[in-house]
Amino acid sequence: MLHDMKLEDIVGDQYKEVTLDLYGGFTRKIIYTEIETPYPDGKLIVSTTDKQGIITHVNQSFVYMSGFEEEELLGAPHSILRHPDMPPAAFADLWNTVNAGNKWQGFVKNLRKDGGYYWVKATVIPNVRDGEVVGYTSVRRKPSLTKVDECIKLYPTLF
Amino acid sequence: MSYQFTVSPDFTPAQLSGWYIFNTWLQNQTDNAIHLEMYNDFHSQRKAIEEDRVDLIYANPFDATMLVRDKGFRPLVKPAAMSDEVIIAVSATNLVEDVEYLEAGIKLAVTDAPDVQMMGMIMLESGDLDSSNVELITCDANILVAKQILREEAEVGIFLASAYDELSSMIKDELRILVRSQISVIHHSLMIGPNLLDQREKIHDILLNMSHDEKGQGVLESLGFQQWETVSEDEMEFMIDLMDTLMM
Ligand SMILES: Cc1cc2nc3c(=O)[nH]c(=O)nc-3n(C[C@H](O)[C@H](O)[C@H](O)COP(=O)(O)O)c2cc1C
Numbered sequence: 224m225l226h227d228m229k230l231e232d233i234v235g236d237q238y239k240e241v242t243l244d245l246y247g248g249f250t251r252k253i254i255y256t257e258i259e260t261p262y263p264d265g266k267l268i269v270s271t272t273d274k275q276g277i278i279t280h281v282n283q284s285f286v287y288m289s290g291f292e293e294e295e296l297l298g299a300p301h302s303i304l305r306h307p308d309m310p311p312a313a314f315a316d317l318w319n320t321v322n323a324g325n326k327w328q329g330f331v332k333n334l335r336k337d338g339g340y341y342w343v344k345a346t347v348i349p350n351v352r353d354g355e356v357v358g359y360t361s362v363r364r365k366p367s368l369t370k371v372d373e374c375i376k377l378y379p380t381l382f
Numbered sequence: 383m384s385y386q387f388t389v390s391p392d393f394t395p396a397q398l399s400g401w402y403i404f405n406t407w408l409q410n411q412t413d414n415a416i417h418l419e420m421y422n423d424f425h426s427q428r429k430a431i432e433e434d435r436v437d438l439i440y441a442n443p444f445d446a447t448m449l450v451r452d453k454g455f456r457p458l459v460k461p462a463a464m465s466d467e468v469i470i471a472v473s474a475t476n477l478v479e480d481v482e483y484l485e486a487g488i489k490l491a492v493t494d495a496p497d498v499q500m501m502g503m504i505m506l507e508s509g510d511l512d513s514s515n516v517e518l519i520t521c522d523a524n525i526l527v528a529k530q531i532l533r534e535e536a537e538v539g540i541f542l543a544s545a546y547d548e549l550s551s552m553i554k555d556e557l558r559i560l561v562r563s564q565i566s567v568i569h570h571s572l573m574i575g576p577n578l579l580d581q582r583e584k585i586h587d588i589l590l591n592m593s594h595d596e597k598g599q600g601v602l603e604s605l606g607f608q609q610w611e612t613v614s615e616d617e618m619e620f621m622i623d624l625m626d627t628l629m630m
Contacts, residue, residue, distance in 0.1 A: 262508075264481075264505075265467075265505060265561045265562055265563040265564045265565075266563070266564050266565070267624075269567065269620075280620055282566070283566065284564075326627075326630045344507070346627050346628070346630075347627075348627045348630050350623050350626070360623040360624065360627045362624055362627045362628060364504050364507060364508070365505075365508040366508060367482075367507065367508050367509065367510045368482060369510055370510075
């Protein structure tokens with residue numbers, strides 16, 4: 224379960240509202256703006272999840288870029304970062320790929336607690352111990368502007 | 383029984399004697415016969431690990447997965463408050479302000495340390511550069527990476543940040559940093575193998591207490607840091623997951 228976003232957390236007065244249907248049959252009210260936080264040079268954003276996609280570990284850069292406190296992130300579904308501009312097909316592909324035991328790579332627009340967004344190049348892998356998947360790890364790096372521009376054009380066509 | 387200790391081959395010339403001093407100190411403290419084997423390159427060190435000849439290793443993060451998953455090694459300690467970071471630098475006269483503006487086809491000088499190469503290439507990706515469109519010049523040491531740039535044989539260099547910081551100011555004045563990584567969670571670690579595991583706690587405590595002892599302090603100084611810090615199983619698992627994600 225995720226809480227609806229609260230207006231008091233939103234930075235900027237130009238915002239939109241939408242309700243997203245998330246995995247597991249629940250919905251979340253999203254409030255989002257057009258304010259981009261640029262990806263910081265030299266950093267990697269790292270998180271791990273359990274088999275259900277519930278966040279189990281985040282690094283400092285994750286906390287900083289998401290705008291949440293670490294305590295708010297741990298135990299939350301990873302869709303806490305789900306931005307309405309991301310086509311569901313991208314995440315279906317992500318889950319199909321990692322469930323087949325493979326590495327997934329893609330460009331993702333993520334939602335911040337303050338309603339803003341940031342682009343990343345994400346890599347997700349299944350963590351296998353003794354032949355069994357015990358969770359997933361994702362590492363994000365700074366995306367190239369060329370690739371982000373391609374995604375800005377492509378993603379709206381995938382809905 | 384004699385044990386073998388080895389050190390990730392990316393040690394700097396200054397640290398070489400430090401590791402010998404450390405090994406002597408460790409033998410005295412633990413009452414073990416420990417032979418220090420300094421391999422010249424990662425390839426020969428990996429072969430020794432493969433053949434189960436290594437019992438204690440100051441390991442490159444790149445080798446942590448293999449050591450833990452395949453060879454039953456466990457983490458002990460790492461230099462306190464230190465992590466492996468990289469620097470992407472160009473000549474001070476180069477007008478490029480950001481990785482974004484580097485052109486495909488550039489010549490890139492880099493040391494043979496696998497973690498440095500990997501992290502450096504990641505930092506260059508935001509400029510649409512990857513191994514398919516750069517020309518890699520592999521060097522034996524960070525100083526040689528700098529020289530490649532100064533001689534204009536390479537446009538860009540990837541350095542281990544701590545080694546870059548130790549370059550002479552004369553050399554650094556002729557270079558300019560484009561990116562300094564702040565990854566924080568990738569680091570070398572001292573790791574202990576199956577034959578020594580029964581002494582894990584004892585050795586761990588001896589290492590942690592090293593900085594409280596005058597002689598121990600001197601040994602640490604010769605290695606270039608102040609004290610050891612515990613690496614927990616959790617922390618090691620997180621680093622391995624991260625490295626796996628980047629390497630897979
Ligand atoms: C390790 C891992 C990292 C993930 N990172 C993100 C992320 O950064 N942003 C995101 O929107 N979804 C991420 N996801 C996918 C989410 O779990 C989720 O599938 C997605 O947000 C879409 O929501 P939904 O599946 O509820 O429709 C990640 C999943 C895994 C396993």
